[in-house]
Amino acid sequence: MKRNAIILAAGKGTRMKSLNQEVSKVGFEILGKPLINWVLDAAKPHITGRTVVIVGFGGNHTSKLVEGKAEIAWQHEQKGTGHAIIQTAPLLEKEKGDTLILSGDVPLITEQSISGLLNLHSKEKNDLTILTAKPDNPFGYGRVLRAPNGEVTRIVEQKDLTGNEGDISEVNAGMYVVNNKKLFQELKNLKPNNKQGELYLTDIIGLFKERGYKVGAFVLANPDEMLGTNDRAQLAEAAELLKKRINLMHMLNGVTIEDPNNTYIGPDVTIGQDTIISPNTTILGNSNIGVANEIGPNTYLKNMKVGDYNTIIYSHLVDSEICNNVKVGPFARMRQSALVKDESRIGNFVELKSTTFHEGVKASHLAYMGDAELGAHTNVGAGAITANYDGVHKYKTIVGEHVFIGTNTTLVAPLHIGEGSYLAAASIINKDVPKDTLAIARSRQENKEGYANVIREKQKKK
Ligand code: UD1
Ligand code: MG
Helix, strand or coil: CCEEEEEEEECCCHHHCCCCCCCCCHCCCCCCHHHHEEEEEHHHHHHCEEEEEEEEEEEHHHHHHCCCCCCEEECCCCHHHHHHHHHHHHHHCCCEEEEEEECCCCCCCHHHHHHHHHHHHHHHCCCEEEECCCCCCCCCCCEECCCCCEEEEEEEEEEEEEEEEEHHEEEEEEEEEEEEEHHHHHCCCCCCCCCCCCHHHHHHHHHHHHHCHHHHHHHHCHHHHCCCCHHHHHHHHHHHHHHHHHHHHHHHEEEEEECCHHHHEEECCCCCCCCCEEEEEEECCCCEEEECCECCCCCEEEEEECCCEEEEEEEEEEECCCCCCCEEEEEEEEECCCCCCCEEEEEEEEEECCCCEEEEEEEEEEEEECCCCCCCCCCCCCCCCCCCCCCEECCCCCCCCCCCECCCCCCEEEEECCCCCCCCCCCCCCCCCCCCCEEECCCCCCCCHHHHHHHHHHHHHH
């Protein structure tokens, strides 16, 4: 059966108290990933039809975050969750099958719980199945009213509670799966008869019941999964739970995490067995870390590909790749598609930008290589730098294999250094060097013997 998805994400997020009016609540990040993308990714395996995100406040920003992953429906005025869903009618009204409705600010929902909801929906042949939970404190949520036989009859919002309805512990988690045709038919009958004067999506339960349609409920085993992120305290609470969930998964897969409380691993990161993660390490984005590496302490990796049997310590590495058996750091930096091949070494205070080190290249201390390519087994002396930028354009430095770059050498690009050459220490090299050449570019040393005594005599007289 065809299944579509709608994700509610038009709300303002006033309680986030953000200065930036361009960013929507669902654009806030947990472990490097915007809230809306956590929800989209949890839904994705279950969706065979169209996916629509409803945007409003900060809608341009939200649209960018989901580009290529979902269609957009605008809700220019926030008149309630039912009103929001109506805005998707031009895109979805004629679609067959079921539609899964989720909230863009509820990032803890898991693929497994969505499965549970969908399985119950098809097993019971329901027209509408709502996701419910029994949190410790039901305050603020819509309460689920059931008939004596257990059937769900209605949802009452916190502000509309009467009598002792507030004592009901089961609440609406705000996620649903519903027959698409029937959904759009009944949305037309919603009325803003409530304290907030809004069109409540939850009122479709009553409308479905009136028509004799079948309504069921799936209760979340873990109520944490429905936690919303309405302010920055809830954002941190959700981040803590997601961090724990991810770290536990890696540990059970054979990764050692020495201090799980102080290790931050993004949801799309993969890590091979026997890799050891030391404290205060953050690994985000699309990072893939191989087996038996030692990462950290105090390391930041983002969008990094790392081979097997590496040691990476105290480094800040982004958007780059390290192959096998490479030692990096402490205090190294890689960025903008740097590539370091097998058996290479990057030592302290070495920065690589858009640079390739072929096999066995060593830069052990204090170097900057930008827009460069270094052939296998070349050695980079301490203090060597590429002058790759003239203030307007960037230029390339190409170095052959087995070159010895002396300490404090400046390589003024564009430049070619032939294989097997030596560049003398402290040279400023701005002309190409043929292979097997010694290039020296510095003034000759002059020794004035005995002149130190002349200086000392002069100093005494002052
Ligand atoms: C909603 C439910 C409530 C449930 C709770 C779970 C309704 C009427 N109530 O209440 O039963 O317990 O979620 O968290 O549905 N949104 C829009 N456009 C709008 C209004 C809301 O896109 O006009 C979006 C929000 O951005 C949010 C989601 O819909 O992602 C839920 O809206 P929110 O205002 O948080 O609803 P609640 O009052 O919390
Ligand atoms: Mg809410």
